[in-house]
Amino acid sequence: MKKIYTQSLLVLYACILFASNSFAQLSQPAISPQRSCPTFELMEDAFQKDPAARTRYNSVQTMLNDIVRDRKSQGRNTTEAVYTIPVVVHVMLPAAQQALVTDAIVLGQIDTLNYFYGAQPVGDSLRVYEPFRTSYGRSGLSFCMAQRKPDGTATNGINRVVHTNTYTAGGTHPGSVVVWDPTKYMNIWIVVFTGGTLGYSYTPGTWAPSNFRNGFVNDYRAYGSGPGTSAGGYHYNEYNRGKTAVHEIGHFFNLSHTWGPNNNGNPGCNLSDQCADTPPTSEPYFGCPSPAEIPVLDPCSPTAPGIQWQNHMDYADDACMVFFTKDQCARINASMSSPDRIGLTTSNACQPPSGFTFGTVSPTTIACPAPATASATLSTTASGGFSTPVVLTATAGVPAGTTVTFAPNPVTPGSPATVTLNNANTLSNGTYTITVTGTAGTSVQTATVSFVISSGTAPTITGANQPQSTAVCVGT
Numbered sequence: 001m002k003k004i005y006t007q008s009l010l011v012l013y014a015c016i017l018f019a020s021n022s023f024a025q026l027s028q029p030a031i032s033p034q035r036s037c038p039t040f041e042l043m044e045d046a047f048q049k050d051p052a053a054r055t056r057y058n059s060v061q062t063m064l065n066d067i068v069r070d071r072k073s074q075g076r077n078t079t080e081a082v083y084t085i086p087v088v089v090h091v092m093l094p095a096a097q098q099a100l101v102t103d104a105i106v107l108g109q110i111d112t113l114n115y116f117y118g119a120q121p122v123g124d125s126l127r128v129y130e131p132f133r134t135s136y137g138r139s140g141l142s143f144c145m146a147q148r149k150p151d152g153t154a155t156n157g158i159n160r161v162v163h164t165n166t167y168t169a170g171g172t173h174p175g176s177v178v179v180w181d182p183t184k185y186m187n188i189w190i191v192v193f194t195g196g197t198l199g200y201s202y203t204p205g206t207w208a209p210s211n212f213r214n215g216f217v218n219d220y221r222a223y224g225s226g227p228g229t230s231a232g233g234y235h236y237n238e239y240n241r242g243k244t245a246v247h248e249i250g251h252f253f254n255l256s257h258t259w260g261p262n263n264n265g266n267p268g269c270n271l272s273d274q275c276a277d278t279p280p281t282s283e284p285y286f287g288c289p290s291p292a293e294i295p296v297l298d299p300c301s302p303t304a305p306g307i308q309w310q311n312h313m314d315y316a317d318d319a320c321m322v323f324f325t326k327d328q329c330a331r332i333n334a335s336m337s338s339p340d341r342i343g344l345t346t347s348n349a350c351q352p353p354s355g356f357t358f359g360t361v362s363p364t365t366i367a368c369p370a371p372a373t374a375s376a377t378l379s380t381t382a383s384g385g386f387s388t389p390v391v392l393t394a395t396a397g398v399p400a401g402t403t404v405t406f407a408p409n410p411v412t413p414g415s416p417a418t419v420t421l422n423n424a425n426t427l428s429n430g431t432y433t434i435t436v437t438g439t440a441g442t443s444v445q446t447a448t449v450s451f452v453i454s455s456g457t458a459p460t461i462t463g464a465n466q467p468q469s470t471a472v473c474v475g476t
Contacts, residue, residue: 003284032228035194035244038169039251040262043206049115053206060205060338061296064254065274067334075465081285082118083336086349088180089154089188092163096244097220100234101190105224106158110143113249116312117141117332118325129294131305135277135324140333141253143186144350150180152353154383166192167217169200175212183343186252187215188245190223198236198244198285203378204338214340216248239285241318248395250313254335255328256305258314259283259300269300273313275407281307282316286287354384356413358447363431365452367425376449378406378436382413384390388440392417394466395446396435401426404434413440419449427454 012194047054089106091098118138125136129408145157161178174189175182193199199218207213220234222244233240257263258281260271265283272280286309288331295306308314310322324332335341359379362476366374374408380390389410402423411417433450 005463007189032238033198035198035239035290036196036278036284037248037257037315037319038197038200038250038264039202039248040256042170042200042455043202046202046206057203057205061254061339064204064334064338067337068274068330070332071330071447079242081345082140083333083345085141085143085186085344086156086184087188088142088146088185088349089158089190090174090178091158091160091190091220092174092177093160093192093220094163094164095188097192098160099279101223103156103158105226106190107145109224109242109245110145111243114459116246116322117143121437123321128310129305129308130273131295132308132323135323135325135327137307137324137329139253139329141326141336146180146185146349147352150184150348154353163191166194167197168193168195169197173213174217179212179215180202181210182212182214183209183340183346184349186249186344189215189217190220191217193217193219198239198382199248200250203256204254204335204341207340208338209343211340215389216245216252218245218248238317238319243318244322246312246321250324250328250332253277253332254338254339255313255324255331256283258311266300274331275329277325277327278311278313279305281314285309286315286317288317288320296428301428311470321475322331352383355443356383356386356388356390356438356445357381358438358445361447361449363420363450363452365454367454370425370427370453372423372425374421374451376419376451377416378413378419378447378449379416379442380413380438386413386440386443388413388443390440392419393398393437393439394434395437399427399449404436406436410440411438421451424451424453458464 004453017466047057049395063320091101091106093101115332118141120138125133128136146155147157149155157441159178163177167174173189175187179187181243192439197219199216199222201216202213225242226235226240227239228235228240230237256273258273260273261267262271269280269282282300283300285296285397295304296309297303297306301307308325309316312321312324313328314319352357357380359381361378362375363375364376365401390413391410392406394404402421405420405422407418409417421432421434429449431452436447436449438445
């Protein structure tokens with residue numbers, strides 16, 4: 001596919017072309033916009049409004065560039081550390097779109113981030129155009145879904161907010177509606193964009209560490225993987241493999257576009273992305289090239305091997321974005337020293353809160369005549385290294401004339417306990433649901449255990465040969 005030149009890419013605050021502009025059209029097939037990215041225009045707008053922000057940004061960038069330079073002078077592009085980034089995904093959509101963006105799609109996007117930021121198998125570089133394979137890099141980042149909320153309670157990292165607002169780049173930021181501490185979580189907001197925006201984020205230093213804008217905003221039609229509209233799905237056809245998040249989170253971790261720090265291009269070939277292993281590039285590349293169009297040449301790289309059209313920080317279709325370079329990965333890793341990113345390296349949000357939970361107990365059915373005792377097994381699970389013994393009590397639902405005992409009691413978190421209903425043979429047919437409370441220090445949990453006494457089979461009595469004694473169900 002031929003490149004679209006800078007003159008056709010005059011963009012301010014929004015990615016262009018013709019996605020649906022009204023909420024009423026959200027259920028209609030989406031017309032794929034042309035990939036673009038408002039990151040650097042949004043940053044410039046912030047700097048114009050707050051000159052101190054530009055000073056802060058320049059200071060942070062100088063520090064990060066020094067880190068990269070020092071590491072490279074020592075013959076290494078990365079640190080030995082692997083940083084695990086806690087992620088919370090705020091799904092801020094109307095009810096109909098909430099149903100489309102399933103938990104599986106949310107989690108699948110995190111798998112895509114992990115793959116392209118460092119978990120690629122050996123041999124993945126073979127997908128890269130051969131002259132650039134030696135530049136193939138892996139960062140020191142991995143991503144996990146948050147396991148605890150800011151208040152310390154448990155979560156799966158998906159925060160669903162039924163929300164009918166639509167968004168534009170440069171307008172209200174969804175972080176003003178909901179955000180978890182950006183010094184401890186990488187916030188992702190899935191929203192409905194109008195105007196064709198796919199997503200945006202900000203590079204380190206743009207905002208103070210606690211600012212609610214620190215994170216990544218993504219249109220739901222370009223988040224995660226799934227069938228495009230031409231195949232009956234809701235994703236944009238060209239952006240249905242989760243690469244918008246890979247690209248924009250590259251900005252979050254201090255990458256520029258391959259042509260430099262703007263959104264449109266580098267017609268004078270005088271800008272740089274600060275990465276020596278990305279060839280000079282004059283403008284974005286769109287789509288995917290045919291074999292006859294490879295190598296892809298450019299006014300700034302007019303001879304083979306041309307430009308890196310497969311680089312995540314260009315504008316190719318998702319199908320053709322496949323790699324970061326070693327120098328890009330060096331910048332990603334160095335970004336973790338930025339004041340507005342370093343908190344992610346010590347966050348405990350990936351660790352489940354310390355405590356215990358009960359498992360679900362299936363009802364215990366007893367055929368009449370019931371025995372004197374009936375038992376059920378109650379499982380416990382420990383999280384966060386929790387080991388305080390759990391004291392069990394029956395706090396509600398114990399039938400009159402019966403007692404409930406536990407063995408062992410207390411129970412060690414992670415081990416099962418037997419719940420015994422005594423004098424069960426005195427009960428009429430029916431279901432008896434007992435509430436069990438477990439207490440371990442300040443951690444308290446409850447579970448329900450049900451015993452079902454069925455009618456069973458009544459004894460057969462024939463003629464005058466009646467037995468002297470027969471077990472008869474209570475209530476029959």
